[in-house]
Amino acid sequence: MRTHTLALALILLTSGAATAAAQPPGPPAPASTPPAGVDTVDEQALPSLRDWRPLGFVAPPDRASAPGTSAAVLAPAERRGRGLTVEVGLGVALITSSAGADLSSSGINLAIGGWIGARTALTVRVAGGRAVTGDGQQLSVVVPAVQHFVTPRVFLAGGVGLGQAQANQAVDPDFGLGLDARAGYLVRDRPGYTLAIELEGSATVVAGGGGMLGAQLGWQLR
Numbered sequence: 001m002r003t004h005t006l007a008l009a010l011i012l013l014t015s016g017a018a019t020a021a022a023q024p025p026g027p028p029a030p031a032s033t034p035p036a037g038v039d040t041v042d043e044q045a046l047p048s049l050r051d052w053r054p055l056g057f058v059a060p061p062d063r064a065s066a067p068g069t070s071a072a073v074l075a076p077a078e079r080r081g082r083g084l085t086v087e088v089g090l091g092v093a094l095i096t097s098s099a100g101a102d103l104s105s106s107g108i109n110l111a112i113g114g115w116i117g118a119r120t121a122l123t124v125r126v127a128g129g130r131a132v133t134g135d136g137q138q139l140s141v142v143v144p145a146v147q148h149f150v151t152p153r154v155f156l157a158g159g160v161g162l163g164q165a166q167a168n169q170a171v172d173p174d175f176g177l178g179l180d181a182r183a184g185y186l187v188r189d190r191p192g193y194t195l196a197i198e199l200e201g202s203a204t205v206v207a208g209g210g211g212m213l214g215a216q217l218g219w220q221l222r
Contacts, residue, residue: 081115081121081220081222082115082118082222083114083115084112084113084114084221085111085112085113085114085115085121085123085220085221085222086110086111086112086220086221087109087110087111087112087123087125087218087219087220087221088108088109088110088218088219088220089108089109089110089127089198089200089216089217089218089219090107090108090109090216090217091198091200091214091215091216091217092104092214092215092216093129093200093212093213093214093215093216094212094213094214095129095130095131095137095138095139095210095211095212096210096211096212097137097139097165097167097209097210097211102131102132102133102135102137103131103132103133104129104130104131104132104138104212104214107127107128107129107130107140109125109126109127109128109200109216109218110125110126110127111123111124111125111126111145112124113145115222119148119149120146120147120148120149121146121147121148122144122145122146122147123144123145123147124142124143124144124145125141125142125143125144125145125157125159125180126140126141126142127140127141127143127180127200127202128140128141128164128202128212129212129214135167135168135169135170136168136169137165137166137167137168137210138165138166138173139163139164139165139166139202139204139210139211139212140163140164140178140202141161141162141163141164141178141179141180141202141203141204142161142162142178143159143160143161143162143178143179143180144159144160144161145157145158145159145180146158146159147182152186152189153185153186153189154183154184154185154186155182155183155184155186155196156181156182156183157181157182157183157184158179158180158181158182159179159180160177160178160179160180161177161178161180162175162176162177162178163175163176163177163178163179163202163203163204163205163206163210164176164178164204164206165204165206165209165210167210174204174206175206176204176205176206177204177205177206178202178203178204178205179202179203179204179205180200180201180202180203181200181201181202182198182199182200182201183198183199184196184197184198184199184218185197185198192221192222193219193220193221193222194219194220194222195217195218195219195220196217196218196220197215197216197217197218198215198216198217198218199213199214199215200212200213200214200215200216201213201214
């Protein structure tokens with residue numbers, strides 16, 4: 001009796017497994033849907049914490065994206081001239097010619113022009129002097145000149161043009177090539193103007209020659 005019962009149970013178990021294997025797979029379970037009235041959120045559209053930035057934050061450049069490069073370092077802006085420039089200078093000088101050497105007033109030296117760069121100006125300059133001792137010899141030049149600041153306070157300038165020299169009041173002046181060179185140091189630097197101590201040398205290439213070396217205080221509009 002026991003043997004028949006075990007045999008019957010084995011037959012039923014075997015037939016049930018065969019029936020389950022023969023049945024085709026059913027359709028996939030439907031995706032779960034949220035209840036009505038509940039909003040859904042696309043998790044892929046949410047920013048990650050790594051991408052979060054506070055309001056107004058500007059991210060620094062990614063140096064790793066450009067290997068071998070570094071962020072540009074901006075030099076402090078220098079206040080130099082632009083547009084129109086005018087120079088006025090006054091001082092004393094030593095004037096020499098074939099007649100000798102005399103102390104001279106450098107007169108009022110003038111220049112007018114414009115800034116062609118952050119540190120460079122192009123002007124037309126009139127410079128000269130008349131002796132206050134001796135026979136009244138005089139020298140003057142009219143030159144197109146270039147002025148360039150080699151540092152924020154030190155400049156060099158020079159030009160070549162027309163020169164005039166007169167040994168004394170009893171003779172006519174001679175005209176020829178004129179040369180002018182200056183070096184200056186700013187003692188006052190303001191947004192609209194500068195004051196500088198200048199050393200200036202002028203010369204004329206004429207019969208008898210002539211030259212002048214002096215110091216002056218120069219004012220410049222910039």
